[in-house]
Amino acid sequence: EKTQFTIDDFFEIM
Amino acid sequence: LEAKFDDSTIFKKIIDSFKDSVTQINFVCSESGIEAQAIDDSRVLLVTVSIPPSCFESYRCDRPTTIGVYLASLAKLLKSANTNSSLTLYVADKPDELLLLFEEPKNQKSMEYKLKLVDITADMLEVDSDMKSDVTVEMSSVEFTKTVRDLTQLSDSFTVSVTKDGIVFSVQGDTAQGKVLLQPREDLADESNNLSISMSKTIDLSFASKYLLDIIKAASISNKIFLKFSDDTPALFEFKMEKGGGVGFYLAPKYDD
Numbered sequence: 001e002k003t004q005f006t007i008d009d010f011f012e013i014m
Numbered sequence: 015l016e017a018k019f020d021d022s023t024i025f026k027k028i029i030d031s032f033k034d035s036v037t038q039i040n041f042v043c044s045e046s047g048i049e050a051q052a053i054d055d056s057r058v059l060l061v062t063v064s065i066p067p068s069c070f071e072s073y074r075c076d077r078p079t080t081i082g083v084y085l086a087s088l089a090k091l092l093k094s095a096n097t098n099s100s101l102t103l104y105v106a107d108k109p110d111e112l113l114l115l116f117e118e119p120k121n122q123k124s125m126e127y128k129l130k131l132v133d134i135t136a137d138m139l140e141v142d143s144d145m146k147s148d149v150t151v152e153m154s155s156v157e158f159t160k161t162v163r164d165l166t167q168l169s170d171s172f173t174v175s176v177t178k179d180g181i182v183f184s185v186q187g188d189t190a191q192g193k194v195l196l197q198p199r200e201d202l203a204d205e206s207n208n209l210s211i212s213m214s215k216t217i218d219l220s221f222a223s224k225y226l227l228d229i230i231k232a233a234s235i236s237n238k239i240f241l242k243f244s245d246d247t248p249a250l251f252e253f254k255m256e257k258g259g260g261v262g263f264y265l266a267p268k269y270d271d
């Protein structure tokens with residue numbers, strides 16, 4: 001099974 | 015803001031390319047053009063939009079302005095767009111509405127719409143547009159669209175792997191599996207059919223099929239798509255416009271537990 005990551009796991013909030 | 019597209023369908027294509035992925039967006043207007051960023055409700059897909067002054071017949075923005083809109087409403091107004099009409103966007107100094115003026119001088123016709131602006135509180139994410147990637151692929155957006163449509167029918171997960179032999183898109187469903195291999199090619203007669211790969215290492219990444227189906231809706235923006243992949247960042251699917259700027263989609267991958 002694979003887990004869906006989100007954009008927030010990679011990019012910081014400015 | 016006063017920004018005129020000589021062809022109103024340019025703006026329609028841009029909006030239509032992501033209106034089904036996100037519900038609302040803040041357009042940030044400045045001297046250097048219109049930029050926007052929006053993320054879908056599941057926070058898996060990030061859309062970035064860039065419309066530089068070169069995309070307009072005339073462009074003026076006296077002071078930085080943020081225009082928040084509901085995309086479904088804006089898309090309704092843009093149904094009036096056609097290749098014979100120009101479109102000018104106007105926003106006053108104290109923005110509470112966006113005025114869209116379509117003009118068809120040949121038909122002595124003009125259409126005026128007003129759209130109420132909305133106050134959208136959305137986080138801006140720090141996205142490095144020059145993000146380093148292990149693999150860059152440039153290919154026909156028509157070919158990409160067909161491959162995504164064909165394969166995503168079979169499974170809700172979609173795998174992309176790139177090696178020196180080419181790019182492989184594959185799916186493994188419960189009852190069927192499919193694989194499309196595309197190798198680098200140069201079509202001298204039609205450059206849009208070219209496929210080029212530049213890579214520093216091989217990649218093998220999985221994505222949810224439904225987001226790829228959203229991304230291909232932007233294929234009308236350009237006959238080419240740029241793909242950027244790395245092991246540890248979201249993939250970038252980018253459609254660049256002829257006159258500069260474009261629409262990009264950052265898609266977070268699925269990883270093994």
